[in-house]
Amino acid sequence: PVVDYAPAPAGFPADPHPYDTTGLTEGLTPTRRIAAYDAPGGRPLALLAPTISGVPLTMPVAQRRPGWTAVLLPSANRRIAWLPDEGWRTVALRDQIVVERSRHRLTWYRHGRAINSWPVSLGMPGQSTPLGRTFILGRTAPPEAVYGGVDIFALGAIPDDPDAVPTGLRGAHIGLHSWHNDDTLGRNVTNGCIRLTRSAQRTLLAEVSPGTPLVVVDALPTPPPTA
Incomplete structure (x- = not known):
């Protein structure tokens, strides 16, 4: 089989360093x-x-x-x-994105230096944003107005429990995207996606490219200087 947007075949080995925030270059x-x-x-x-x-x-x-x-x-x-x-x-690859689940914070790094940090909303209980290393797969136009009219980054990651997500989202990847308002920033309310402000999403869309690593951890040992 060819790896496509559907879940990849089973049998591939586990990432030996899934929570390593060292930049992949x-x-x-x-x-x-x-x-x-x-x-x-x-x-x-x-x-x-x-x-x-x-x-x-x-x-x-x-x-x-x-x-x-x-x-x-x-x-x-x-x-x-x-x-x-x-x-x-x-x-x-010059950029990296690190998301801290416990602090609801996303930090963008370039050449290992923190450039900016933003608050984010993350997955609700039962649909938590998957931990570990993944990457930006590509970008797509927002399918609905609730995304705030800003393009979406699809990630390589998929829901840890595909059956837990609503029927309309079955088969979807985890996304990095904005929302039509910022009322839920700092909370666990999404179906696993990483939700940030429209201005932050526009910045990332302009600056980072497909293939950029994105790591989701519980928390960094030391807060980034941009926090």
Whole structure:
């Protein structure tokens, strides 16, 4: 099977460092369909294509072994895939986003330096925003007016419990988006998405690119200087 917007096939290994907030500075973009393995020299479990739902795919590089490169797997949570060293190219990643669940705070970093922090709303009980490393998959136009007329970032992450989300959102990825008002910032009210102000979302849309790593943790050991 080809990894697409639906949940990725089972069997891929767990991310060995899911809560590491060290910036991942290299992205990998397939130039053709390539096999994704469960380990270096292991079993091929799926194919990764240059695009997902028409959006060019760039995945952060998580690990390297001789002849093999591991990436954060899209359409899955806290999983990596191993790729042989062919059929792809790399791009530099300058940005990173860190979300702290307990503090309802999102911080944008560039080259390891905190640029800005904003308050966010996160997933409600039973539909918590998934912890761990993921990345910005791509952007899409807002499907409804409640999103405040600002484009949405779709993430590589999916709900931890797909059956818990409303029927109309089944099959959707976790999103990073704004809302038509800011009344719920700092609360757990979403279906798992990360909700921030319209001005903050416009800033991120203008500054960060697909492939940018995003890490959700409970809290950083030290608050960022922009907090």
